Amino acid sequence: MPTPIPFHFDFSSPYGYLGSEKIEALATRHGRTVEWHPMLLGIVFKTTGSQPLTSVPIKGDYAKRDMERSARFHGVAFRLPSKFPIATQAPARIVLWQREHDAAGVGRLVHALYRAYFVHDRDIGDPEIAADVAGEAGLDRAAARAAVDDPVVKDALRREVEAAIAKGVFGSPFVFVDGEPFWGIDHFDQVDRWLAQGGF
Amino acid sequence: MPTPIPFHFDFSSPYGYLGSEKIEALATRHGRTVEWHPMLLGIVFKTTGSQPLTSVPIKGDYAKRDMERSARFHGVAFRLPSKFPIATQAPARIVLWQREHDAAGVGRLVHALYRAYFVHDRDIGDPEIAADVAGEAGLDRAAARAAVDDPVVKDALRREVEAAIAKGVFGSPFVFVDGEPFWGIDHFDQVDRWLAQGGF
Numbered sequence: 156m157p158t159p160i161p162f163h164f165d166f167s168s169p170y171g172y173l174g175s176e177k178i179e180a181l182a183t184r185h186g187r188t189v190e191w192h193p194m195l196l197g198i199v200f201k202t203t204g205s206q207p208l209t210s211v212p213i214k215g216d217y218a219k220r221d222m223e224r225s226a227r228f229h230g231v232a233f234r235l236p237s238k239f240p241i242a243t244q245a246p247a248r249i250v251l252w253q254r255e256h257d258a259a260g261v262g263r264l265v266h267a268l269y270r271a272y273f274v275h276d277r278d279i280g281d282p283e284i285a286a287d288v289a290g291e292a293g294l295d296r297a298a299a300r301a302a303v304d305d306p307v308v309k310d311a312l313r314r315e316v317e318a319a320i321a322k323g324v325f326g327s328p329f330v331f332v333d334g335e336p337f338w339g340i341d342h343f344d345q346v347d348r349w350l351a352q353g354g355f
Numbered sequence: 356m357p358t359p360i361p362f363h364f365d366f367s368s369p370y371g372y373l374g375s376e377k378i379e380a381l382a383t384r385h386g387r388t389v390e391w392h393p394m395l396l397g398i399v400f401k402t403t404g405s406q407p408l409t410s411v412p413i414k415g416d417y418a419k420r421d422m423e424r425s426a427r428f429h430g431v432a433f434r435l436p437s438k439f440p441i442a443t444q445a446p447a448r449i450v451l452w453q454r455e456h457d458a459a460g461v462g463r464l465v466h467a468l469y470r471a472y473f474v475h476d477r478d479i480g481d482p483e484i485a486a487d488v489a490g491e492a493g494l495d496r497a498a499a500r501a502a503v504d505d506p507v508v509k510d511a512l513r514r515e516v517e518a519a520i521a522k523g524v525f526g527s528p529f530v531f532v533d534g535e536p537f538w539g540i541d542h543f544d545q546v547d548r549w550l551a552q553g554g555f
Binding site: 211323 | 399402414421541
């Protein structure tokens with residue numbers, strides 16, 4: 156079995172969303188699967204001293220333009236949500252809870268949540284809305300809603316974020332190919348060549 | 356005459372160096388020329404609250420690995436200099452001075468200075484070494500050395516940096532295609548398509 160590709164992302168990250176729409180086709184082309192790892196970038200930003208791109212002077216205006224342009228470049232539907240950025244504990248916890256029950260279905264859930272936010276402008280940071288989206292994606296809505304407040308799931312997310320930071324994840328999207336780290340959808344061309352050649 | 360492509364760069368920027376090795380072929384493919392604009396990123400970083408990539412916790416280790424990997428990916432010789440980052444007033448001033456005298460020769464000078472630093476580990480932040488490299492590239496060494504301390508050239512660099520910031524330049528490399536801004540060698544695929552299609 157070839158090693159799966161861990162895909163680390165924050166539900167509030169536009170480039171994470173764009174990456175989520177491209178990573179499966181990229182992995183499949185090389186006989187790989189994707190492992191979905193929700194991340195809380197706010198915690199990393201405290202360590203790296205970063206802040207959300209759109210809040211940075213000068214860079215912020217460019218970032219908004221680039222997000223929309225990059226979406227068109229990659230052929231992905233995108234609208235910068237009216238509330239941005241958001242706290243993403245709720246959707247991240249639902250994803251972790253789902254991963255325990257149906258690992259194969261996680262990709263579909265991630266897409267549903269990401270598209271709800273970045274295409275349909277629904278505030279998935281709100282536990283009720285995140286649970287609605289999970290329900291529409293075929294999950295048990297009540298169970299998904301309960302997972303958001305479940306101490307076991309909360310703890311699982313805490314450990315998931317710690318593990319990601321320990322691996323060196325500091326942005327979104329962030330993937331590993333056989334241990335080699337790549338940050339950003341901009342590096343998917345390097346990911347592609349790394350997968351094809353086993354390094355370069 | 357098609358509009359030239361302004362290429363903004365800091366001589367201390369590894370990705371600026373990689374971009375400088377690729378931009379002319381890219382521009383030429385679309386019948387364009389390159390306009391070289393040296394930049395002092397330190398001044399921008401004060402505004403954006405950024406710092407050199409390699410100094411950022413967690414991100415710094417990734418950055419070093421990525422610089423070397425990106426150089427291999429793009430087929431460009433690269434070695435992280437033993438002194439990094441450096442202040443780049445000296446090479447930037449020599450480039451501005453040269454641009455006044457021989458605009459067509461500026462590309463050759465930029466390449467000579469960048470390669471001296473990122474291939475041959477010569478500290479081009481030192482005015483004597485920057486002048487040496489300029490001399491080896493065919494310029495009048497003494498005149499190049501004098502330019503570094505020339506108040507007129509100093510003032511020209513100050514205005515150059517202010518003008519770049521006013522245009523929204525906050526990183527290196529940074530290019531414009533008919534006014535559309537692109538940051539990073541990672542976006543050269545978007546630059547390529549923008550040039551081919553006149554936007555997307």
